[in-house]
Amino acid sequence: MKKLYFYLFLFFSLHSFGQSTTLSENSKVSVLTIGTGNASHELYGHTGIRIKDSKNGIDIVYNYGFFDFNTPYFVAKFVKGDMKYFVSTQRYMDFEYSYILDNRSIYEQEIDLSLDQKNTLYKNLNASLFSDDKYYTYKFIDRNCTTKVIDKLNDVLVNDSITTNKPVEISYRDILNINYLDHDYFTKLGINLIFGEKVDRLAETLFLPLELHHVLKTKTYKGKPLVTNTKTVFEAQKTDFKSSLLNSPYLIILILALIVLINNKKVTSFYFSVIALIGVFLCLVGLYSFHEEVLWNYNALLFNPLLLVFVFTMYKRSAKTIITWGKINLVCLIAHFLLIINKVDLMLFLPFTVAHFILITRIIMKCKKSMGNG
Known part of the structure; x- marks a missing residue:
């Protein structure tokens, strides 16, 4: 019972803190892009949003890529397409350490937002943690950790959304095959086999972490670059690919x-x-x-x-x-x-x-x- 009271106290304390704290002028918002990994759910990288405010002691990552392997009938739900993913937060140092440990690259792009935009984004992100918006039904192209981050950013980038670079001349299948599946033949075969007509359409939706990273490099907002600073936090050590x-x-x-x-x-x-x-x-x-x-x-x-x-x-x-x-x-x-x-x-x-x-x-x-x- 004491543990229950403790977790309830912690829950409402975090909720209260997130809703009442106002970010300072020195606060920073950045998009974190994680490179590819070897596991099936790591093939296409990962995206998160970092909020850092030294004055208020804040340095957290909002991560829309969580799912529960212990979900009943996990495989059936994933195949059917009603698998629930959710947003959670991590201390930045824990986030960084975990991916360095996995030998996955980390890139950080600081986004040029006004203080009002930062606070609106911060409020919206915290609201996601304690509302129905916390959970979402995963869709490979239309709704994933990258598209959710884009949605949150676009909510504060009024009338100048982050989208794919136009004109779009490449299909989703082209992106998947050319950029991500070169060294694993049977994974490449399986993915191309299971996917149907939709992935042959032009890639109008920006849906992969590294593609977002590239788009942000040239994205402008109100006549200025949206990204003010790009940093390679960690570059993964290249592993020698041995053909077999x-x-x-x-x-x-x-x-x-x-x-x-x-x-x-x-x-x-x-x-x-x-x-x-x-x-x-x-x-x-x-x-x-x-x-x-x-x-x-x-x-x-x-x-x-x-x-x-x-x-x-x-x-x-x-x-x-x-x-x-x-x-x-x-x-x-x-x-x-x-x-x-x-x-x-x-x-x-x-x-x-x-x-x-x-x-x-x-x-x-x-x-x-x-x-x-x-």
Whole structure:
């Protein structure tokens, strides 16, 4: 019971302090950008807002990137798109130390705001801690730790919002592939496989930490640079990337080549069954999830659920039926190729396209030959 009283006292004390404290003229507001990490949730960096006021003894970071791994049905909620993230605060020194310990770069950009703007921002940030705004439903592009920081800043940057540099000539998929996924082939393959049509749109939304960092470098406000000072707090030590056959497209090419060269009915059937089940997963996730990024996933034309029907006909139906379903799958295969022919993920999926085309065409030609002999 004593602990309960203590935490209640601490909660209301912090709330009262945050609401009543007025920042001094010497206060500073800065955007903290964290570099990429190795874990899946660290691939694209992180963003926070630092409020520092030595006169009032304030030096805290508002962090919109918290989530609870112990949330019931965590994976299901994350996949569905109703996973709750929340804002919390950390002492700046704790924030800095944790990322240095993880060998992740830290960049700080001081924002040129008036005292009134600083106090309004400070008030709004504190209000987020003690209201329904504390929690938000995470969306990969539209609502994350970076977009939340941008929203808070734009609330005080009247009529001159922080946005992407115009004109926008690059898609979300381009940004993800070119800047972030070079050294991990299977992560790159998985991310491109799961994402659908939305990530091929022009990247109108500023949604990644390092992209925000670049935009702020040239952003002006009322005719002056918005950022008055940029500092590299910590530069991560570069780790030597060692290429590996087990994490490269060559492994996939080798496996596909073996499947084609072996030319065995059971091997081909097993392979197509696995591919089809991946396609079923893509379709079900698109129907189940609230994440718009996984809707209308044309990769289901390559990892095609209809391959299950094709495999079934190979064992249970006439040559004519096999040819019909083979042609249907070939049409889907060609449609997928045409959809990605000018996209950044073309070479990623091309080995699958070539292998599927050879395997299906060979089965069709074999059936036609058997019909001719008959």
